[in-house]
Amino acid sequence: DNRTYCSIVIFGATGDLANRKLFPSIYSLYKKGKLNENFSVIGVARRELDNEAFRNNVRTSIQESKIELVDNVETFLSHFHYVSFDVTDKQHYQDLNMLLHDLEGQFNIPGNRMFYMAMAPEFFGTIASYLKSEGVTNDQGWNRLIIEKPFGHDLPSAQKLNNDIREAFQEDEIYRIDHYLGKAMVQNIEVIRFANAIFEPLWNNRYISNIQITSSESLGVEDRGGYYDQAGALRDMVQNHMLQMVSLLAMEPPISLTTEEIRSEKIKVLRAIKRMTVDEVDQYFVRGQYDEGNIYGKDVPAYRSENKVDPQSNTETFVAGKLSINNFRWAGVPIYIRTGKRMTEKSTKVVIQFKELPMNLYYKSEDNMHPNLLIIHIQPDEGISIVLNGKKLNIPGETTPVKLDYCNNCLDESNNPEAYEKLLYDAILGDSTNFTHWDEVALSWQFVDTIYKAWENNKVSDFPNYRSGTMGPKVADDLLAEDGFHWWPIL
Numbered sequence: 001d002n003r004t005y006c007s008i009v010i011f012g013a014t015g016d017l018a019n020r021k022l023f024p025s026i027y028s029l030y031k032k033g034k035l036n037e038n039f040s041v042i043g044v045a046r047r048e049l050d051n052e053a054f055r056n057n058v059r060t061s062i063q064e065s066k067i068e069l070v071d072n073v074e075t076f077l078s079h080f081h082y083v084s085f086d087v088t089d090k091q092h093y094q095d096l097n098m099l100l101h102d103l104e105g106q107f108n109i110p111g112n113r114m115f116y117m118a119m120a121p122e123f124f125g126t127i128a129s130y131l132k133s134e135g136v137t138n139d140q141g142w143n144r145l146i147i148e149k150p151f152g153h154d155l156p157s158a159q160k161l162n163n164d165i166r167e168a169f170q171e172d173e174i175y176r177i178d179h180y181l182g183k184a185m186v187q188n189i190e191v192i193r194f195a196n197a198i199f200e201p202l203w204n205n206r207y208i209s210n211i212q213i214t215s216s217e218s219l220g221v222e223d224r225g226g227y228y229d230q231a232g233a234l235r236d237m238v239q240n241h242m243l244q245m246v247s248l249l250a251m252e253p254p255i256s257l258t259t260e261e262i263r264s265e266k267i268k269v270l271r272a273i274k275r276m277t278v279d280e281v282d283q284y285f286v287r288g289q290y291d292e293g294n295i296y297g298k299d300v301p302a303y304r305s306e307n308k309v310d311p312q313s314n315t316e317t318f319v320a321g322k323l324s325i326n327n328f329r330w331a332g333v334p335i336y337i338r339t340g341k342r343m344t345e346k347s348t349k350v351v352i353q354f355k356e357l358p359m360n361l362y363y364k365s366e367d368n369m370h371p372n373l374l375i376i377h378i379q380p381d382e383g384i385s386i387v388l389n390g391k392k393l394n395i396p397g398e399t400t401p402v403k404l405d406y407c408n409n410c411l412d413e414s415n416n417p418e419a420y421e422k423l424l425y426d427a428i429l430g431d432s433t434n435f436t437h438w439d440e441v442a443l444s445w446q447f448v449d450t451i452y453k454a455w456e457n458n459k460v461s462d463f464p465n466y467r468s469g470t471m472g473p474k475v476a477d478d479l480l481a482e483d484g485f486h487w488w489p490i491l
């Protein structure tokens with residue numbers, strides 16, 4: 001497939017992301033024959049390193065991933081080159097351009113160039129403008145920019161970053177990564193909804209009582225205290241991953257599966273999310289910070305004792321919120337989201353709770369009838385479950401919940417590429433459907449900025465307010481209890 005003939009320039013090639021995700025993904029594409037011999041990878045970073053040492057790093061990173069190395073690994077590695085780089089030095093861009101030309105000759109690549117920003121965001125703007133001014137983006141093939149989060153820390157900073165990169169790249173050349181959009185079951189939301197006659201007719205406020213999206217992590221901030229203490233759970237998870245899942249769950253059926261149609265429906269959802277005033281935030285959003293506790297039998301420290309975290313930090317490591325979508329389909333249906341670190345387990349799932357039937361013939365007591373649930377398991381299990389009511393054996397007139405499970409990754413895990421592999425391949429092929437458009441980024445920040453404004457004005461007094469290893473603070477349960485609901489436990 002000659003659409004994959006390209007050079008990939010990775011800024012931040014000695015970093016964590018490149019090593020943990022990008023090199024193994026590129027290798028996996030190569031191993032599967034999706035990337036043939038017509039490609040090159042240029043690793044760019046500050047550190048002094050020769051090609052030999054760089055290739056060794058790449059080999060090690062693949063070995064440390066789950067992907068098995070096969071005989072062709074040396075040929076694969078010969079496509080990798082390294083340049084030690086000062087992002088503020090024009091000359092280095094000119095040298096990079098020369099190297100790109102050489103490798104394009106050597107590997108017969110028609111000038112297609114992918115620039116992957118896998119490093120500290122403060123230099124994204126500088127890099128983009130030099131890539132253009134020094135002619136690195138000025139070639140015959142396509143130019144694409146892949147850009148990692150954080151995309152700004154609020155709307156104004158995101159706007160500035162966007163203006164900077166737009167000087168050198170058009171919107172349709174920019175691929176903003178949200179790795180949740182590469183997850184198999186996040187991509188499946190659309191299929192579950194739009195390919196199944198038993199769901200889509202019910203997918204609205206007549207039949208759905210509420211939706212709950214939980215993304216819990218058992219890890220703490222690990223070695224990212226410096227970044228995280230400035231960011232917090234709302235910026236780190238809600239602005240991007242959680243709101244993306246909301247928009248996929250709530251969007252109208254697109255008129256076709258093209259990038260433009262899907263994006264435009266997602267954008268409409270983000271526009272329809274009811275905005276709060278700063279004074280209203282506390283009614284809809286709550287926050288938490290983890291205390292010490294015990295996870296999987298291991299004692300773990302409080303957030304405020306983590307490395308590079310301010311011992312008096314007010315940063316939230318947990319957020320729960322209630323969203324309303326103001327349109328005909330969703331008016332009156334709360335969408336609850338929650339995410340946090342150091343919770344009971346690592347798990348992302350969506351629970352769709354259906355309304356009760358108009359009349360309950362089997363009513364005996366409060367808990368005799370279970371609402372119907374559709375559960376979309378995003379990770380670590382991938383699949384769906386449906387909770388129905390069946391007859392309780394030998395007891396006339398009583399029901400019992402029956403669960404139907406479909407497990408996606410139990411079938412053939414080896415065929416299920418990781419999120420990064422899928423997204424990288426999409427970007428190489430020029431498919432930006434599973435990347436975030438600027439309008440999505442802007443609308444998400446706008447929503448989240450109001451919450452931060454409220455929280456800044458109104459400092460917390462009860463942090464830490466949840467023990468590590470629990471499902472978060474009590475206020476998160478109260479949020480649903482007020483509406484007569486509760487978070488569905490891990491079913």
Ligand code: BG6
Nearest residue numbers: 149179215217236237241348379
């Ligand atoms: C990242 C956040 O975007 O997503 C991390 O910065 C978080 O803090 C991670 O741990 C979660 O991703 P996943 O794929 O492990 O659910």
